[in-house]
Amino acid sequence: xxxxxxxxxxxxxxxxxxxxxxxxxxxxxxxxxxxxxxxxxxxxxxxxxxxxxxxxxxxxxxxxxxxxxxxxxxxxxxxxxxxxxxxxxxxxxxxxxxxxxxxxxxxxxxxxxxxxxxxxxxxxxxxxxxxxxxxxxxxxxxxxxxxxxxxxxxxxxxxxxxxxxxxxxxxxxxxxxxxxxxxxxxxxxxxxxxxxxxxxxxxxxxxxx
Numbered sequence: 001x002x003x004x005x006x007x008x009x010x011x012x013x014x015x016x017x018x019x020x021x022x023x024x025x026x027x028x029x030x031x032x033x034x035x036x037x038x039x040x041x042x043x044x045x046x047x048x049x050x051x052x053x054x055x056x057x058x059x060x061x062x063x064x065x066x067x068x069x070x071x072x073x074x075x076x077x078x079x080x081x082x083x084x085x086x087x088x089x090x091x092x093x094x095x096x097x098x099x100x101x102x103x104x105x106x107x108x109x110x111x112x113x114x115x116x117x118x119x120x121x122x123x124x125x126x127x128x129x130x131x132x133x134x135x136x137x138x139x140x141x142x143x144x145x146x147x148x149x150x151x152x153x154x155x156x157x158x159x160x161x162x163x164x165x166x167x168x169x170x171x172x173x174x175x176x177x178x179x180x181x182x183x184x185x186x187x188x189x190x191x192x193x194x195x196x197x198x199x200x201x202x203x204x205x206x207x208x209x
Contacts, residue, residue: 018127021101027058029098030202031123032193034107035116035172036135037164038150039142041181041189045135046107048190058203059101063090065108078161084115091119098128103202111169131196134175139164141182 022028032049034042046062053060065086069076073089076082087110097104110116116132123130142164143151154162161167177196179189197203 018099025059025101027101027103027204028129028202029101029103030129030131030197030200031094031098031104031106031119032131032133032197033094033110033116033119034105034133034135035110035175036137037139037142037169038109038162039145039147040135040137041179041186042107042109042135044186045133045179045181045189045193046105048186049193050105052190052194053103056204058103060103060105061097062105062107063094063097065090065110068093068108078167080112083111087112087115087119091115091122094119095122095126095128098123099126103197109163109169111163111167113170113172116172129200129202131177131200132172132175133177133179133193133196134172135181136171136178137181 032046034046036042043062043064043066046064050060050062068090069086072093073086076086087108090106090108094104094106106119110119120130120132146152150159150162151165153159154165159165163169177192179192181189184192194203
């Protein structure tokens with residue numbers, strides 16, 4: 001198969017500017033990136049935020065790590081290299097969602113700081129907001145929950161390269177929001193994320209208060 005050469009690829013500008021798009025939609029696009037250990041509450045909180053935003057007529061879409069691996073990233077495993085490519089791809093997809101005027105709610109373990117920094121930089125270069133939310137739920141609590149039985153299988157050696165057991169997780173050093181699901185309910189966590197969006201002027205007044 002013939003590969004496309006970079007010199008053959010050109011960015012095609014449309015007739016609608018980003019500001020025109022955002023004004024017409026009534027809100028600005030952005031990415032909220034939820035990171036944390038497996039079973040820390042990322043997907044649950046992201047789903048609650050998505051529900052609240054859409055109810056408030058804010059275009060939002062949740063990009064869940066497991067869901068994306070059913071399609072776009074179904075060819076990737078869990079080696080460090082595949083994890084890096086997994087996050088590279090979803091960082092680019094989230095940027096496109098944000099550019100479309102959606103609030104992209106990314107719920108990925110994304111264990112490596114460098115990969116999350118790359119996703120942030122993709123947004124920075126595009127002039128789009130990127131807000132990192134760290135679900136800091138302790139591993140003991142995550143393992144006790146274990147809704148998919150993954151920690152148990154990993155401890156038994158049946159699930160190699162599992163984050164938190166035999167693969168590392170690098171916690172964020174300067175996230176925009178830290179949430180511990182052992183101290184806050186899902187509803188409280190969701191409201192905290194809405195508060196973060198409001199602080200960054202990314203919500204209509206009717207939702208942001």
